Amino acid sequence: MKSELLTALRSTKGFVSGQELCEKLGVSRTAVWKGMKKLKSEGYNIEAVSNKGYRLLKSPDIIDAEELKSIRKTAWAGNEIVYFDVTDSTNIQAKRLAEEGMPHGTLVIAGCQKSGKGRRGRGWESPKHDGIFMTLLLRPSFPPAKASMLTLVAAIAVAKAVRIKTGLFAEIKWPNDIVINGKKICGILTELNTEIDTIHYVITGIGINVSNQKFEKEIAPVATSLMLESGKEIHRAGLIEEVLEQYEFYYNKFCQTMDLSEWKEEYNEYLVNRNRPVKVIDPKEPFTGIAKGINERGELLVETEGQILAVSSGEVSVRGIYGYV
Numbered sequence: 001m002k003s004e005l006l007t008a009l010r011s012t013k014g015f016v017s018g019q020e021l022c023e024k025l026g027v028s029r030t031a032v033w034k035g036m037k038k039l040k041s042e043g044y045n046i047e048a049v050s051n052k053g054y055r056l057l058k059s060p061d062i063i064d065a066e067e068l069k070s071i072r073k074t075a076w077a078g079n080e081i082v083y084f085d086v087t088d089s090t091n092i093q094a095k096r097l098a099e100e101g102m103p104h105g106t107l108v109i110a111g112c113q114k115s116g117k118g119r120r121g122r123g124w125e126s127p128k129h130d131g132i133f134m135t136l137l138l139r140p141s142f143p144p145a146k147a148s149m150l151t152l153v154a155a156i157a158v159a160k161a162v163r164i165k166t167g168l169f170a171e172i173k174w175p176n177d178i179v180i181n182g183k184k185i186c187g188i189l190t191e192l193n194t195e196i197d198t199i200h201y202v203i204t205g206i207g208i209n210v211s212n213q214k215f216e217k218e219i220a221p222v223a224t225s226l227m228l229e230s231g232k233e234i235h236r237a238g239l240i241e242e243v244l245e246q247y248e249f250y251y252n253k254f255c256q257t258m259d260l261s262e263w264k265e266e267y268n269e270y271l272v273n274r275n276r277p278v279k280v281i282d283p284k285e286p287f288t289g290i291a292k293g294i295n296e297r298g299e300l301l302v303e304t305e306g307q308i309l310a311v312s313s314g315e316v317s318v319r320g321i322y323g324y325v
């Protein structure tokens with residue numbers, strides 16, 4: 001009922017009459033009145049005027065499933081939304097939900113994570129209500145070898161959504177981080193469940209620092225938040241919705257060609273490492289060079305000793321020569 005009420009209130013800038021709400025939702029006047037009372041108690045600022053009805057003036061910074069459903073504009077991303085106030089990790093929960101048969105497009109959201117995950121067993125600092133902790137569950141029909149490109153789909157979706165919603169100059173540190181002014185505001189972790197030539201499911205976890213004011217000592221030099229960078233409060237639900245819209249857009253284009261050729265150039269404009277010296281920390285053989293951009297397979301092209309090497313994301317980390325980017 002909460003998401004239907006919010007959708008109805010958001011369908012107009014003006015008032016919605018009580019009668020209209022009863023008809024739209026198929027409930028009694030008392031039920032509408034109770035619903036409004038509950039919304040107000042959660043922090044929604046709703047004006048009620050006799051003979052006119054109700055008008056939503058302002059929404060609180062809530063990201064539960066009902067709120068997100070009421071603002072969703074996508075065709076499939078977020079078609080099912082599962083919200084946890086506190087959880088271990090949205091990737092862990094998404095895996096569990098995938099095993100239970102939840103569909104392609106399912107979105108898992110948490111208010112806070114107790115054991116947020118980074119790549120190769122590292123952690124992701126996930127303090128209560130300061131960030132966005134979301135995982136998208138996908139059930140693609142393409143072969144497992146293509147799946148690493150999904151991290152790049154998520155990266156461009158987040159960078160673009162952040163630019164749209166905050167005006168901040170978000171850039172991509174290939175392959176899985178989003179940075180602003182050289183500091184990290186987002187990490188992406190894609191995990192797969194596959195057989196030799198089929199994908200059972202893919203989960204892509206996205207952690208965004210939104211209103212963090214400070215970070216643990218170890219990451220403070222390389223981490224920042226949207227609030228620290230913009231000085232403004234950012235509405236998390238609106239940003240999540242924009243990320244889903246952008247994700248769907250780039251994912252659909254990716255599926256048309258099964259590579260990144262449709263938006264490779266655009267991605268390269270977001271690439272913080274482009275034309276900069278980088279250190280490629282390959283466990284087999286680390287090397288330095290100049291990052292030139294990505295190719296249509298999502299590999300990073302690095303010029304070194306007169307030749308261009310294509311680096312695939314797998315086990316590799318990329319750093320700037322003098323610091324993080």
Ligand code: ATP
Nearest residue numbers: 118119122123124125177184187209219223317318
């Ligand atoms: P790589 O380039 O090798 O992937 P990374 O440092 O970007 O390195 P990730 O796995 O993407 O590694 O992210 C995990 C790391 O990010 C942690 O080890 C920690 O250094 C840092 N980190 C953890 N939480 C946050 C956060 N909330 N904001 C920014 N950085 C964080």
